[in-house]
Amino acid sequence: MKRIGVFLFLFAVLGFFSQGAVAWSAQSDSTTEDAAIQNARQQYREYLKQLKVLNQQFNKVTGDMAKIIKEEGVPTWETGNLDLGLGSGEADIKDLGNTLEVRMELPGLDKNSLLVTLSDDKMLRIRGKKKFDDKNPDVDRSVELPAVVEKQGMGASYEDGVLIVTLKKDLSRLEETRIPVQ
Numbered sequence: 001m002k003r004i005g006v007f008l009f010l011f012a013v014l015g016f017f018s019q020g021a022v023a024w025s026a027q028s029d030s031t032t033e034d035a036a037i038q039n040a041r042q043q044y045r046e047y048l049k050q051l052k053v054l055n056q057q058f059n060k061v062t063g064d065m066a067k068i069i070k071e072e073g074v075p076t077w078e079t080g081n082l083d084l085g086l087g088s089g090e091a092d093i094k095d096l097g098n099t100l101e102v103r104m105e106l107p108g109l110d111k112n113s114l115l116v117t118l119s120d121d122k123m124l125r126i127r128g129k130k131k132f133d134d135k136n137p138d139v140d141r142s143v144e145l146p147a148v149v150e151k152q153g154m155g156a157s158y159e160d161g162v163l164i165v166t167l168k169k170d171l172s173r174l175e176e177t178r179i180p181v182q
Contacts, residue, residue, distance in 0.1 A: 091124075091143040100145060100167045107161035108133060116156045116165055121148045124165060 092103040102124060113129040124143045130136065145167070153168035 091141075093143070093146060095146065098169055098171065100147060100149060100169060102143060102145070102163075102165040102167070104141070104143075104163045105161060106139060106158075106163050109139060109158070109161070109163075111158050114156075114158055114163070116163070118149065118151065118154065118167070121151070121170065124167075126163065126165075 090104070094101045094103070104126065106126070106128065108130045109128040110131050113127075115127045117125045117127075119125065122145045124145055126139065126141045126143070128139045130139065148170045149167040150170045154166065156163065156165045158164075
């Protein structure tokens with residue numbers, strides 16, 4: 001009987017300690033979890049601070065860049081449209097032998113406001129007004145031609161936002177003249 005009593009005593013003690021160990025383990029896990037949560041929150045706050053600093057730096061840099069771009073007159077995206085003032089603004093000049101063809105994309109111009117002039121037999125100037133642009137209503141573009149052209153036989157057409165100017169080269173002025181060397 002004594003053995004049974006000792007056995008029950010050991011069983012009760014072991015049961016008590018095992019319950020205490022489980023409770024202590026749960027408390028320990030809870031403390032560890034709380035510490036881990038606090039650590040994660042602290043790291044997250046630190047991350048947000050760094051992100052805020054980066055955002056401020058980004059806004060400063062982009063603000064400075066926007067200011068420089070505006071001062072330099074570089075084309076920018078505004079309200080979803082690339083505003084270059086002259087469509088692409090680039091003149092595509094093709095040499096077709098006896099003639100030159102100048103092609104420019106100038107979308108949104110009022111055809112009746114277009115004025116194309118030639119000066120010094122080599123400088124083409126295009127002026128016009130845009131129909132629906134309050135920011136850049138006037139277009140004024142000059143293009144130096146690669147050859148001297150005649151004043152007769154010129155023509156221009158404007159269709160679907162593309163201006164095409166056809167000019168006849170002055171072949172008499174293209175002849176090579178020998179210059180004597182002394």
